[in-house]
Amino acid sequence: MIELNNISKSYSKHIKAVDAINLHVENGEIFGFLGPNGAGKTTTIKMITGILEPDEGEVLINQISMNQSPYEAKKSFGFVPDDPDIFPRLKAIEYLQFMGNIYDVPTEVRSVKIAEMARRFELTESLSNRIQSFSHGMRQKLMIMGALLHTPDVWILDEPMTGLDPRSSYQLKEMMREHADSGKTVFFSTHVLDVAERICDRVAVIDHGHILFCGTMDDMRHHFQSTRSLEDMFLQLVEEMRPGAGEQT
Amino acid sequence: MRGIKRTLSLACVMLKGNGLANINGDSRKKNKWLSKAGNFILLGFLAVYMSVLTGVSALTLRRVLEPAGLHQILIGLYVSVAVVFIFLFGIVYVISIFYHSSDTEKLLPLPLKPDYMISAKLIITALYEYVFVIVLIVPPLLVYGLTGNEAWYYFFSVAVVVLLLPIIPLCIASVMVMLIMRFTPFARNKDRFSMISGLLAMGLALAFIIATQSMSAFSQEDLILLLQSGVQDLSGLTAVVFPGVSAASAALTADSAVSALSALLLLAALSAIALLSHWQPQKVFISKVSWDFLPHRQNRSSLLKTFCAGNRSQAVHLLR
Numbered sequence: 001m002i003e004l005n006n007i008s009k010s011y012s013k014h015i016k017a018v019d020a021i022n023l024h025v026e027n028g029e030i031f032g033f034l035g036p037n038g039a040g041k042t043t044t045i046k047m048i049t050g051i052l053e054p055d056e057g058e059v060l061i062n063q064i065s066m067n068q069s070p071y072e073a074k075k076s077f078g079f080v081p082d083d084p085d086i087f088p089r090l091k092a093i094e095y096l097q098f099m100g101n102i103y104d105v106p107t108e109v110r111s112v113k114i115a116e117m118a119r120r121f122e123l124t125e126s127l128s129n130r131i132q133s134f135s136h137g138m139r140q141k142l143m144i145m146g147a148l149l150h151t152p153d154v155w156i157l158d159e160p161m162t163g164l165d166p167r168s169s170y171q172l173k174e175m176m177r178e179h180a181d182s183g184k185t186v187f188f189s190t191h192v193l194d195v196a197e198r199i200c201d202r203v204a205v206i207d208h209g210h211i212l213f214c215g216t217m218d219d220m221r222h223h224f225q226s227t228r229s230l231e232d233m234f235l236q237l238v239e240e241m242r243p244g245a246g247e248q249t
Numbered sequence: 250m251r252g253i254k255r256t257l258s259l260a261c262v263m264l265k266g267n268g269l270a271n272i273n274g275d276s277r278k279k280n281k282w283l284s285k286a287g288n289f290i291l292l293g294f295l296a297v298y299m300s301v302l303t304g305v306s307a308l309t310l311r312r313v314l315e316p317a318g319l320h321q322i323l324i325g326l327y328v329s330v331a332v333v334f335i336f337l338f339g340i341v342y343v344i345s346i347f348y349h350s351s352d353t354e355k356l357l358p359l360p361l362k363p364d365y366m367i368s369a370k371l372i373i374t375a376l377y378e379y380v381f382v383i384v385l386i387v388p389p390l391l392v393y394g395l396t397g398n399e400a401w402y403y404f405f406s407v408a409v410v411v412l413l414l415p416i417i418p419l420c421i422a423s424v425m426v427m428l429i430m431r432f433t434p435f436a437r438n439k440d441r442f443s444m445i446s447g448l449l450a451m452g453l454a455l456a457f458i459i460a461t462q463s464m465s466a467f468s469q470e471d472l473i474l475l476l477q478s479g480v481q482d483l484s485g486l487t488a489v490v491f492p493g494v495s496a497a498s499a500a501l502t503a504d505s506a507v508s509a510l511s512a513l514l515l516l517a518a519l520s521a522i523a524l525l526s527h528w529q530p531q532k533v534f535i536s537k538v539s540w541d542f543l544p545h546r547q548n549r550s551s552l553l554k555t556f557c558a559g560n561r562s563q564a565v566h567l568l569r
Contacts, residue, residue: 051354071360071362074360081355086355098258098262101254102359102361
């Protein structure tokens, strides 16, 4: 479960990257976080994962406050960053062992999990290769494996589909569904609205640091009284938020 | 115990994963074995060359100073030169490992306590210093001991001094870096920093070689006078700036095992105090580091703002 209570973050006196947003992501759901470039998605994710501290408000992961107990809060989620470049000279298996050590995953359990995930992502043959020899997509898959090694209650992904081939993208969506179906939480940001439309139980649309909409796809269609695609509704939402949009209508 | 294991695991991963300990060549090259062998030969040659150079100069100086009964000033010279070099290279290493290493932001979402990260980075920095000390200071100290038939406790003192000597200058260097990064912008630019540190390293190496070779141009009497006054000045200065220098020198020139051990205990105590007292500033320091590594300009300015406002606890939180 993820709870964002009135969190704000500003980088300058005049601009708030995230402005008093509230979100409640339940166990067992896949939650899509959508928004155009510079909307505040990555800032929000950085606050959720403890990279940045909110100026105001509170982040709770599984009821644990990121501000008060960051160590415990960080143990309960797995994070896949949008930039998968880390420790390029390590071998893939060494990186996974390191992640296993950090999250205290028993050796037998991690061996089984690594083997299973490597098979799904077709990385079995590459585990003994250095990360620097991997393509962007392969690195992305490795980050996903590292984040899931300790079977976290909350799985957070920042733009996870970038660079993945269709088969891996399909596998990832399957894994997200399985994760949510086992009663755990999946929270991810994406630009690919098609993906969000197909796999998300709920979505939130953020722009200029404000949540424009939060609910199920049906809620959104009801809100717009339309059967249009998510892309159309998303564009309309974002368009309405643009400065001066209200004056024109 | 678990903390130590985790810290060591993190240090190993940082060392290996960022290529800091890489002498295996570029794995992307077709003939990586050739590249690996080339790296080994080059580094081995450099290490042997520097060791022989410092060892031979120690031998020459001992022969010059021994008849006048002044050979013990060599110990003061080695210890003082060592701490100055350790301190200067320490500044470069700390900036490079704490600030300009790209792993900090990647590690922030992981459940790692700030102490583990500081310790791991400090271990890596210390390892670099030890490589430097082993190549540059150990050979002359061993030559000094072997040619003078020194007692067992001299060699024991060499081992302990080599282990402890880098700690105090390294701690002072890391606190100084914190101040440099806080108040001056020059080292924040990675390219500019690389250029300046490269020039510094070249300058120091050149100065060392010129100083070693120019000694042969002096007459024996002039050389003795020069060394006597120069070493006294240098030892006096370094003893004030770096507590522990006097204890290290005393341990290496002790005439009994008891006095050597007492001096070593004093050095160990001073090193422990330096390590502990630099820990808290270091926490603030590493928080500042994370500011430098956050990729987005806004994030950086946000953290800078936090620091300028003096709200360090908020920045420290970044590494919790």
